[in-house]
Structure formats: structure tokens, C-alpha cells
Amino acid sequence: MTGISNTPVPPYFSVAFTSTLVAEAKGYDLEAxxxxxxxSQQEGFLGIESVRDASGFGIxxxxxxxxxxxGIWKQQADHLLAxxxxxxxxxxxxxxxxxxxxxxxxxx
Amino acid sequence: MTGISNTPVPPYFSVAFTSTLVAEAKGYDLEAxxxxxxxSQQEGFLGIESVRDASGFGIxxxxxxxxxxxGIWKQQADHLLAxxxxxxxxxxxxxxxxxxxxxxxxxx
Numbered sequence: 001m002t003g004i005s006n007t008p009v010p011p012y013f014s015v016a017f018t019s020t021l022v023a024e025a026k027g028y029d030l031e032a033x034x035x036x037x038x039x040s041q042q043e044g045f046l047g048i049e050s051v052r053d054a055s056g057f058g059i060x061x062x063x064x065x066x067x068x069x070x071g072i073w074k075q076q077a078d079h080l081l082a083x084x085x086x087x088x089x090x091x092x093x094x095x096x097x098x099x100x101x102x103x104x105x106x107x108x
Numbered sequence: 109m110t111g112i113s114n115t116p117v118p119p120y121f122s123v124a125f126t127s128t129l130v131a132e133a134k135g136y137d138l139e140a141x142x143x144x145x146x147x148s149q150q151e152g153f154l155g156i157e158s159v160r161d162a163s164g165f166g167i168x169x170x171x172x173x174x175x176x177x178x179g180i181w182k183q184q185a186d187h188l189l190a191x192x193x194x195x196x197x198x199x200x201x202x203x204x205x206x207x208x209x210x211x212x213x214x215x216x
Contacts, residue, residue, distance in 0.1 A: 003165065004126050004203050014207060016124065016169060018112050018157050049126050051167050053159050057111065059167040061124060067210075087215055095112050095214040099122060099207035102175075106203040107195055 002036070005047025005063055010101045012046055013064045015073075019086075019094035021056035028090045035082050042076065044069025056092075063101070070098060110144070113155025113171055118209045120154055121172045123181075127194075127202035129164035136198045143190050150184065152177025164200075171209070178206060 021028060032050075039045055044065040052058030064070045073079060086094070129136060140158075147153055152173040160166030172178045181187060194202070 004128070004201055007203075007205075010205075014124070014205070016122070016207075016209075018169075020112070049167060051159050051161050051165050053161055057159050059157060059159050059169065061126075061167065091215070093112055093215065095115075095212065097115075097118075097122070097209045098211040099124075099209050101124075101205045101207050103206040104203065107199070107201065 002048055002050045004106075005049050007046050007063050007101070007104065010104050012101050013067055013070055014099045014101050015062045015064070015070055016097045016099060017060045017062075017094065018097075019058055019060075019091045021052070021058070021090055022092050023056070025056070025090040027085075031082055031085065035079060038076070038078055039073060042069065042073050044072075067098070110156055110158045112214075113157050115154050115171050115209070115212065118212050120209050121175055121178055122207045122209050123170045123172070123178055124205040124207060125168045125170075125202065126205075127166055127168075127199045129160070129166070129198055130200050131164070133164070133198045135193075139190055139193065143187060146184070146186055147181060150177065150181050152180075175206070 036048055039048060039062055046063035048062045050060040144156055147156060147170055154171035154173060156170045158168040
């Protein structure tokens with residue numbers, strides 16, 4: 001559980017990653033934690049929100065200052081390895097959506 | 109659990125709703141189901157993905173053809189009531205982000 005990210009006034013960008021884990025996603029939790037730590041150290045990182053339920057269905061949204069920052073993160077070496085392992089070992093299905101956040105409102 | 113929405117080729121729009129439920133969110137599950145049904149009947153609705161974990165933290169993303177469709181859904185009468193009840197009874201915190209989905213890729 002990550003809680004709600006304290007993102008800046010829009011516009012900024014997001015990567016919404018929706019996925020379903022296979023029943024035996026060995027090593028996934030540890031790698032997911034590592035990727036959150038690694039993302040948070042990247043230039044342009046604004047925050048991350050992540051939730052997965054007991055069925056294995058999950059949504060992770062990471063927030064970024066620019067599409068360029070998202071592109072660099074996508075190509076980061078350890079992240080590339082994690083993406084490959086995700087495809088082969090962990091996800092039965094997934095979808096990635098690159099978004100521009102245009103407006104934001106909250107009650108915090 | 110909703111699974112992954114089969115959204116069209118971008119661009120389209122999304123509403124990312126991140127929230128934490130209070131410990132005793134009475135009537136929430138039933139109302140949430142009703143809102144998903146209602147949203148899916150609105151003009152311009154493309155899909156919805158929703159997940160909440162045992163701690164009460166959740167992300168729901170609904171997808172829409174246009175910002176206009178999102179505006180109409182926000183003002184829909186039953187949805188307005190649910191939003192009010194959410195603020196007063198169900199959410200300890202929440203954030204809503206209106207986004208333009210610019211790119212999408214998947215492995216399905």
C-alpha cells in the first residue's frame with residue numbers, strides 16, 4: 001500500500017499499469033518493491049500509487065514531470081529486466097497507458 | 109474485481125480516482141457497484157478498472173470518449189449523491205485526476 005501521491009498542480013504525466021498476476025508469481029513482491037524504490041530515484045518522478053487485491057488484479061500509477069522522464073524510466077536497465085521477467089513469469093495480462101493529467105481535485 | 113478494460117486506440121480520456129476508505133464504510137460496496145453499473149450506461153463510457161486492498165486503499169479508473177462525457181457523468185444526479193455520501197461517510201481521503209490517455213500498449 002502506497003497511499004495517495006501528493007502530486008503538483010497539473011499538467012504532469014502518468015503511467016497507469018493494470019495487470020493480473022499468475023497464481024504463482026514467485027519473486028514478484030520483492031521485485032515490485034525494488035522497482036518502486038528505483039523509480040522514485042529517477043529524474044522527473046513525482047509519486048506512485050499502487051494497489052493489488054487478493055485475486056491478483058492490480059493497478060499501479062506512477063507520476064512524472066514529462067514524457068521524456070517516462071521514456072528514460074522505461075529504458076532503465078534494471079527496469080527493462082523486470083519488464084521482461086514480468087512478461088515471462090508474473091503477468092497473465094497487462095496494459096500500460098501513458099496519460100497527461102490535465103486536472104486534479106481532492107479532499108485532503 | 110473488474111479486470112482490464114478493452115479500451116480503443118488512444119486518444120481517449122480517463123478519471124483516476126484514488127481513495128482510502130474509513131474503517132466502517134457502511135453501504136459503500138453496494139453503492140460502488142451501483143455507480144459502476146450507472147457509469148457503464150452513460151454516453152461515452154469506454155470501461156472501468158477498479159481495485160481495493162484489505163487496508164481500504166483503492167484505485168478506480170474509468171475511461172471515456174471525451175471530457176464532455178466525463179463532465180456529464182460528474183453531474184449525473186445519483187452520482188452527485190454518491191459523491192456527497194463518499195465525502196461525508198466513506199473516504200478518509202481521496203484524489204481525482206482527469207487525464208488524456210495518449211498511448212497504450214498491452215500484452216494480451
